[in-house]
Amino acid sequence: MSLGESDSPTLADVEAVVRENVSGHVDGDHHEQGKQRLLSALQHRRPRPSRIWQRGVLGGVLLALAVSGGAYAWKQRSGARLGYNVTGGLLSESGYVRSTGPSGARLAFSDGTEVDLQDGARARIAAVDAHGARLAIENGHAALNIAHLPGAAWYVDAGPFVIQVTGTQFDVDWSSYDDTLSVDLHDGSLIVSGPPAPAGVLLRAGQRLTAHEGRLSIEALEPAMQVAETPLPEPPDPAAPPLEAEAAVPADSAEPTVVSP
Amino acid sequence: MVSSPQTSRARLVALPSPTLAQADDATLARAAAAGDPRAAGVLWDRFSPMVRRLLRRTLGPGAEVEGLLQEVFLRALQKLSGLPEGAQLKPFMIAVTVRVLSGELKRHRVRRLLRLQSPWHSADFFTGADVTTRSALSALYRILDELDADARLAFTLRHFEGLQITELASAMDASVTRAKRRLARANARVQAAVSRDSSFSAYATAASLGDAP
Numbered sequence: 001m002s003l004g005e006s007d008s009p010t011l012a013d014v015e016a017v018v019r020e021n022v023s024g025h026v027d028g029d030h031h032e033q034g035k036q037r038l039l040s041a042l043q044h045r046r047p048r049p050s051r052i053w054q055r056g057v058l059g060g061v062l063l064a065l066a067v068s069g070g071a072y073a074w075k076q077r078s079g080a081r082l083g084y085n086v087t088g089g090l091l092s093e094s095g096y097v098r099s100t101g102p103s104g105a106r107l108a109f110s111d112g113t114e115v116d117l118q119d120g121a122r123a124r125i126a127a128v129d130a131h132g133a134r135l136a137i138e139n140g141h142a143a144l145n146i147a148h149l150p151g152a153a154w155y156v157d158a159g160p161f162v163i164q165v166t167g168t169q170f171d172v173d174w175s176s177y178d179d180t181l182s183v184d185l186h187d188g189s190l191i192v193s194g195p196p197a198p199a200g201v202l203l204r205a206g207q208r209l210t211a212h213e214g215r216l217s218i219e220a221l222e223p224a225m226q227v228a229e230t231p232l233p234e235p236p237d238p239a240a241p242p243l244e245a246e247a248a249v250p251a252d253s254a255e256p257t258v259v260s261p
Numbered sequence: 262m263v264s265s266p267q268t269s270r271a272r273l274v275a276l277p278s279p280t281l282a283q284a285d286d287a288t289l290a291r292a293a294a295a296g297d298p299r300a301a302g303v304l305w306d307r308f309s310p311m312v313r314r315l316l317r318r319t320l321g322p323g324a325e326v327e328g329l330l331q332e333v334f335l336r337a338l339q340k341l342s343g344l345p346e347g348a349q350l351k352p353f354m355i356a357v358t359v360r361v362l363s364g365e366l367k368r369h370r371v372r373r374l375l376r377l378q379s380p381w382h383s384a385d386f387f388t389g390a391d392v393t394t395r396s397a398l399s400a401l402y403r404i405l406d407e408l409d410a411d412a413r414l415a416f417t418l419r420h421f422e423g424l425q426i427t428e429l430a431s432a433m434d435a436s437v438t439r440a441k442r443r444l445a446r447a448n449a450r451v452q453a454a455v456s457r458d459s460s461f462s463a464y465a466t467a468a469s470l471g472d473a474p
């Protein structure tokens with residue numbers, strides 16, 4: 001035991017107090033009891049899987065996760081195209097659909113989307129992928145019920161107009177005779193773009209859009225009102241975001257409204 | 262090795278050494294790795310006093326260490342098969358003990374923070390010494406409680422077990438530089454704390470006068 005010059009304890013004192021008073025010694029019985037406890041634990045211990053086996057299992061799990069993740073990502077990216085069939089009409093090899101009876105034709109897609117073509121209506125399936133399709137309404141009335149699924153992407157062409165849909169229920173009427181488009185939106189939202197609104201018009205549930213001879217108007221569906229024929233202002237910048245029709249036309253408004261940029 | 266010249270189909274059978282208790286570390290390690298049922302007992306006889314001492318000196322003489330002692334040996338027996346040929350068993354056992362202690366110290370620190378610690382460092386738990394010594398030990402382990410696990414282990418291994426810095430670094434699986442840094446940090450904090458502690462000063466004064474045992 002030593003003390004420093006200032007009589008304060010040093011690390012040597014610390015070492016000494018522990019080394020002199022703390023040992024690992026126990027009596028013989030205590031020692032034997034510990035040994036028996038260890039031997040008993042070794043006897044009853046379940047054999048542990050070898051490290052190689054553990055690594056193999058871990059590797060297998062990681063591989064399975066990677067494969068399933070990759071498959072999911074691949075499916076998300078490129079997935080199988082939607083399937084479809086037509087009832088009550090004819091489908092040509094080029095995707096042209098025409099109703100053959102008074103009740104019209106139904107186009108049913110594998111994601112649950114349904115397109116009902118009224119008697120006399122004509123449509124074309126322009127493209128189909130894993131997330132939706134591009135349909136062209138050649139003429140007549142179509143009622144669409146688009147399945148609202150993550151990543152869904154549907155487009156409907158009607159003459160010079162394009163309707164962009166994510167998941168919704170609406171009717172489209174396109175007359176190639178007088179170039180008149182009518183869209184009744186029952187559920188969801190969609191964007192309609194065309195010569196009067198190159199940047200697109202956002203349509204919300206409960207609204208009707210009508211476009212005729214360069215004029216475009218939006219009104220509430222109920223009660224049905226006559227569409228006003230008001231000239232549109234200059235087309236907006238094509239790069240600009242779609243116009244908010246809702247801002248200009250409350251869904252419950254009975255007054256026909258013309259969308260302005 | 263036993264051979265049987267009387268039979269036409271003699272077999273060579275490897276028998277464990279009848280003197281495993283006196284075998285060197287390498288032989289004992291090989292026997293344990295091969296599953297020799299006597300190896301665990303021999304390992305216990307040879308190293309349990311050292312491991313128990315290390316556990317007690319690190320955690321404090323009042324700590325309950327028998328469960329940790331069992332854990333050290335169970336871990337060591339699992340890992341013996343991976344011990345390189347010719348490796349010494351004592352550093353290996355110290356390294357396994359340090360690993361077990363490191364986990365225990367971290368748990369102990371959390372329990373202290375949650376105020377759930379057991380009263381290991383009460384002077385009442387230290388037997389076999391006079392009141393002054395028991396108070397000094399109690400004060401010392403309260404000071405050590407303030408160190409993080411790595412610094413506390415470095416301090417214990419160097420000052421209580423007398424390991425050289427390279428041995429200490431090896432036991433803690435750290436570089437020599439890092440081990441030195443941990444030890445220096447621990448030395449400074451312990452030195453400062455014991456200098457201010459009245460219990461420890463009383464012990465040191467009594468020892469210098471020859472009153473302490």
